[in-house]
Amino acid sequence: MNKPTIYQLAVAGVQKLIPYKAGKPIEELERELGLTQIIKLASNENPLGPSPKAVTAMQAALADLALYPDGSGFHLKQALAAKYGLDASQITLGNGSNEILELVARAFLTPELAVVFSQHAFAVYPLVTQAVGATAIVVPACDYGHDLAAMAAAVTAQTRLVFIANPNNPTGTLLAQAELEAFIAALPETVICVLDEAYFEFVQQAGGGDSIAWLQKYPNLLITRTFSKAYGLAGLRVGYSLSSPELADILNRVRQPFNNNSLALAAAEAALADSEHLHNTISNNSEGMLQLTEGFKALGLAWIPSAGNFVAVDIGREGLPVYDALLHKGVIVRPVANYEMPNFLRISIGTAAENAVFLQALADVLR
Numbered sequence: 196m197n198k199p200t201i202y203q204l205a206v207a208g209v210q211k212l213i214p215y216k217a218g219k220p221i222e223e224l225e226r227e228l229g230l231t232q233i234i235k236l237a238s239n240e241n242p243l244g245p246s247p248k249a250v251t252a253m254q255a256a257l258a259d260l261a262l263y264p265d266g267s268g269f270h271l272k273q274a275l276a277a278k279y280g281l282d283a284s285q286i287t288l289g290n291g292s293n294e295i296l297e298l299v300a301r302a303f304l305t306p307e308l309a310v311v312f313s314q315h316a317f318a319v320y321p322l323v324t325q326a327v328g329a330t331a332i333v334v335p336a337c338d339y340g341h342d343l344a345a346m347a348a349a350v351t352a353q354t355r356l357v358f359i360a361n362p363n364n365p366t367g368t369l370l371a372q373a374e375l376e377a378f379i380a381a382l383p384e385t386v387i388c389v390l391d392e393a394y395f396e397f398v399q400q401a402g403g404g405d406s407i408a409w410l411q412k413y414p415n416l417l418i419t420r421t422f423s424k425a426y427g428l429a430g431l432r433v434g435y436s437l438s439s440p441e442l443a444d445i446l447n448r449v450r451q452p453f454n455n456n457s458l459a460l461a462a463a464e465a466a467l468a469d470s471e472h473l474h475n476t477i478s479n480n481s482e483g484m485l486q487l488t489e490g491f492k493a494l495g496l497a498w499i500p501s502a503g504n505f506v507a508v509d510i511g512r513e514g515l516p517v518y519d520a521l522l523h524k525g526v527i528v529r530p531v532a533n534y535e536m537p538n539f540l541r542i543s544i545g546t547a548a549e550n551a552v553f554l555q556a557l558a559d560v561l562r
């Protein structure tokens with residue numbers, strides 16, 4: 196008699212899931228190689244750290260930790276609504292914007308439905324799609340970016356969801372606002388369009404447009420943003436979406452009642468008000484992007500022009516061994532073979548000192 200294994204008991208989509216592989220934590224490399232003075236440029240974190248105002252706000256919130264957090268996230272939603280000129284009913288808070296991506300999949304997908312996203316797009320899209328057993332339609336990229344015409348053509352009667360990352364991770368490619376709006380406008384109303392703007396703050400600086408105005412026109416549009424990247428609060432897990440109130444209402448039905456903890460809520464609200472820290476973050480990023488790309492040029496390496504706080508560099512050979520050699524020099528970057536980019540490494544922009552250490556290590560490894 197054949198007993199089913201635990202694996203066979205899991206739902207079909209989950210059986211085939213390969214877990215998300217995060218950037219290697221500094222402590223893990225310390226344990227593995229006994230190194231100290233490690234730098235991590237692997238997860239698009241803010242090299243300047245969190246806003247000092249966020250840290251102060253968390254210290255003040257510590258006294259109330261015995262109480263459940265405000266499950267409605269009232270103050271943070273008010274602050275976001277005021278910042279963006281929206282109503283609080285249009286905002287959904289998530290445990291990272293990652294949770295929002297999961298909530299959308301859970302609320303809108305079944306095994307009969309399909310999801311369209313681009314080749315080289317953020318790894319979480321295939322994961323949340325598979326977990327609910329829906330079909331992923333992966334559209335070949337164009338110059339490493341989204342091919343919107345091909346994506347529009349891939350939409351069928353089964354399609355319920357489209358994921359677009361703008362800028363995209365790990366490629367850093369950015370779509371023009373006009374082209375993007377035309378794509379959204381042409382989507383059937385039965386398709387939810389998730390516009391993932393995890394790196395929005397870095398684009399805005401560069402004169403990027405603002406997609407929020409589109410929310411009035413497209414009730415099927417969901418914009419996701421996060422406090423993990425430019426706001427430097429990745430460890431706290433706070434993200435959010437902006438949408439029609441109806442779409443927000445649906446997501447609100449499937450989320451956990453206390454999906455943001457009270458320290459995270461307090462810190463995010465304070466971080467949002469610290470425009471100076473955000474400004475310094477964006478300046479550091481622009482300078483660091485220049486420092487890294489000039490370094491690549493000097494090494495004769497090509498890279499994909501990036502609108503985010505990271506850059507994918509083509510090292511002209513298999514990336515994994517170079518990634519490993521960099522680890523031995525105490526530098527953690529991100530291999531992206533799992534994104535069908537085996538010859539690339541993705542480097543997060545660090546401080547000027549970190550960028551310099553990385554460039555020297557890369558030069559030594561490639562020599």
Ligand SMILES: *Cc1c(COP(=O)(O)O)cnc(C)c1O
Nearest residue numbers: 291292293317364393421423434
């Ligand atoms: C980092 C990232 C996210 C998720 O970040 P959270 O920490 O969960 O908010 C979402 N989308 C893209 C494209 C990202 O790079």
